[in-house]
Amino acid sequence: MCLICGWIYDEGTGDPDHGIAPGTMWRDLPVNWACPECGARKEDFEMVQI
Template sequence: MDPRTWMCLTCGWVYEEAAGAPEHGIAPGSRWDDVPLNRTCPECGARKDDFEMVEI
């Protein structure tokens, strides 16, 4: 499956699976499904449920 991109619906922060977010403790290549449910948006604190898959 190709890497996907997820966006916080609250603030617009974007998570790209291919790039990960190493500065926030998520390794490159980490699938969104593998990110823990208790993980919050690093910009605004929104819940993981507040993210939506987007096409960029």
Template sequence: MEYKSYMCVICGWIYEEEQGLPEEGIAPGTRWEDIPANFVCPECDAGKEDFEMIEI
């Protein structure tokens, strides 16, 4: 299954499933749907609902 990327529509920060976010305890390969609902953007604190899938 192909990895996807999601961008914060508030500040433009990008979460890439393949890379994860190890410094926040999210392992590489973690799918967006497996990230907790209370996740916030590390750049601007926007909620998970403020992200949209993008093509890189």
């Protein structure tokens, strides 16, 4: 979950609008990937249980 805006990355959905295929694990996201809602970096995310 993004600590800036609250957007949640769902590994099952991915981020296809930004080239991240469904099923892409969090650990496999590129280092330069950013939150599609606010542009926050990966280090601005916190793992949450859904």
